[in-house]
Amino acid sequence: MTNNSRHASSYRDPSGHVYVENGIIKRVIFSTYFSQYKALQNTGFFQKAFQHQLLIPHEELKVSETEIHIQPTQIPFITYPYEWSFQQYKEAALLTLKLQKYALQHGFSLKDATAYNVAFFHGKAIFIDTLSLDFYKENTPWRAYKQFITHFLGPLVLAKYHGADFLKTMTSFIDGIPLKLLSSLLPTRTKLNPFLYTNIHLLARYEHKHQEENVEKRKQATLSKKGLFNIIDSLYNYIKKIKLKEQSEWGDYYQKTNYSDTAFQQKSTIINDWIQQLNAKKIIDVGGNDGTFVRQISADITLALVGDIDNNAVNQNYYLVKKNKEAHIIPFTIDLLNPSPAIGFQNTERFSFIKRVANFQPDVTLALALIHHLSLTGNVPFENSAQFFASISNNLLIEFPKRTDSYVQRLLNAKAEFKNHFEHYQIENFEKAYSFYFELVDKRPINDSERVLYLFKKKK
Amino acid sequence: MEFLYFDAGLGAMLAQAAVAVVAGVAVFYKSIKYKIKTIFGLHKESSEEVFDDIDVDDKSLKKPSKNDQ
CATH class of the missing domain: 3.30.200 (Phosphorylase Kinase; domain 1)
Incomplete structure (x- = not known):
């Protein structure tokens, strides 16, 4: 049918x-x-x-x-702008400008420039809305210019000044960040920068001033092709160089771990063995950091979704994807304690993270060095996290740091006088709660560490 | 045929004339700076650079078309 x-x-x-x-x-x-x-x-x-x-x-x-x-061409998994790392967001913006310039050189122009026109596929950004291309009419301004500012330049500049976490707020602005809000959120000194002044503050003022006027007046707006190229080139030059204040571009993100090289090697070997045993082709690593463990997998994987809460780690992962030309890894940012919701009209325009993962049907979920964050930082009971993992895939590869692990100790100590409210964080309770949803397939302690790896299979 | 399926913003259309003037100065300044740096051999390509320039070179295609500019 x-x-x-x-x-x-x-x-x-x-x-x-x-x-x-x-x-x-x-x-x-x-x-x-x-x-x-x-x-x-x-x-x-x-x-x-x-x-x-x-x-x-x-x-x-x-x-x-x-x-x-x-x-x-079918894209196996779509990530949304609010799940992109800063560098991914930058790349999506640059791609849009690049396509717009190329189109103009051939007598066409993009009639819209929303961030949802871009997806990540085979290790790079690609424009997916074929119908966005229209004829270019001589001496007309770019009608998608405002959209480009509210969808791309605005969020990127705000992330520069306020941190990459700002990008997450784009769930609230499906049509891009409103110009007035964008202008008011930027530091006053940005008005002294001719580029930011004209592209954001002046634009916001013009929009405010002309909002009541008849659209017919739009016909008065003219712009030479040379002028249009200048706008596009200057946007490209600025965005290409934009950096986060909190970070020194890519490359030097350091993965902090509390275990030795031997433990690391053993952990990689166990993961590798289990992935081969499962013959898993589609993987999701929900706390994947910079993709370190996914890169240790030697089995042939079709696609690995690697999410992490830390935008810098995702940036680093994406940097490696580009550097090593890895077509099978899609990095994205995700806060499992508050995953991306379904948004837009009737909550159906952009799907929730959970729904997209369910459609993707991963063969196995990796949850390494994650459960203590969910349980102790997020206070999520074992029963609930088990239920969550059971809803994603049939197989679960999960690491449990014991109560004696130094990270766990640190999280527990941070609870101060409420520390004894977290007595339930014990390996026996974990096993019991997870056995309700899963059958234990294998269990291996990692030598020289306070951690245990589990391979679970969902109960029918 | 023109599609008006979303509001392009009258202000945004008018503002582009002013934006283009400032952008023109910036783009001109950048090209001069680039030329001077190249002449004096000061231009460095960073090995960390992941994003290339905006211009797409049709010569890189296997079969270049006549429509190229």
């Missing part, structure tokens, strides 16, 4: 929409967009943009007088 349904996030653009047929993402294009589509195809622009890896490739499925159906 054919299941053909319009994707809930795809209703804004009348040129066509995305639909899902038998689990495959496809796109229907309506006649209002035929002239653009044909021009993009006949001039060879599509083909070149595919080869430059700027735009997601697609195949034409069927053409009728009223509709054209295309099937883009």
Whole structure:
């Protein structure tokens, strides 16, 4: 049976929409967009943009007088802007500008520039909204300019001044951060920077001033192509160089561990053995730090999703993905105590993290050096974390740091007078709670450490 | 045909003229700085650099098309 349904996030653009047929993402294009589509195809622009890896490739499925159906290359897992590390966010912004400049050089222009037009695939950012390309009309400004500022430049500059955690707040602004708010959140001294003054503060003032006016006046707005190139080049130059105050670009993120090289080696070996034993192809590591343990896996993995709460660790992971050209790892930021919700109209435009992982159907979940954070920092009872892991995948590879572990001790000591409220944090209680949802397959203590590795299989 | 399916913002459309002037100065200054640095051999490519320049070179394609600028 054919299941053909319009994707809930795809209703804004009348040129066509995305639909899902038998689990495959496809796109229907309506006649209002035929002239653009044909021009993009006949001039060879599509083909070149595919080869430059700027735009997601697609195949034409069927053409009728009223509709054209295309099937883009399928992306196995979508991460949203509020799950990107700072450098990923930067790359998505740069890609959008790069595509816009390339399009302008060929007589086209992006008619929208939302951050949701970009996905991460095969170790790099790629533009996924094929219908965003439109004809360029001489002497007209970029109609997606405001969107670019509210979706990309704004969040990046705010992250520069307030930290990468700011990017998480983008769950609240599906249409980009409002200009007035953006301008007010920036330090006053940014008004002295000609780039930030014009692209943000002046823009916010203009928008405020003209908000009541008739849109017809828009026709008065003109801009030479040279001017447009200047805007795009200067945005690119600025964003390429933007850095977080809290961090020294990529490369020197240090992974703090409290165990020895022997323990590290043994832990890697056990993980490797179990992954091979399971013949796991799709993996999710929910506390993956900078991807260290996923990179130790020698078995052939199709895709590994590696999430971490620490934006810097995800940055470092992404840096390694790019440096080593690893197509099978998707790094993202995630706070398991508050995973990304479903957002947008009817809460259906962007799916929750839990729903996306459920659709992805990983063969195994890795939860290394994580349970003490969930249990002691987040106060999540073992029963609840077991239930959570059981909802993600059939196999669970989890590390339990015992009460005597120095990290656990530190977390317990931080509880001060409430320390004795956490007496339940014992290995026996952990095993008991997890046995309700899982069967124990294997259990191995890591020598020279206070940690135990478990391989669990979900009960039927 | 023009699509007005989201508000491009009148202010944002008008503001771009001013933004472009400042951007023009910045882009011009950067190109001069780059040329001077290149002449004096001061231009360094950082090995940590992950992002390339904005310009996409069609010569890198296997079959260059006539439509290239």
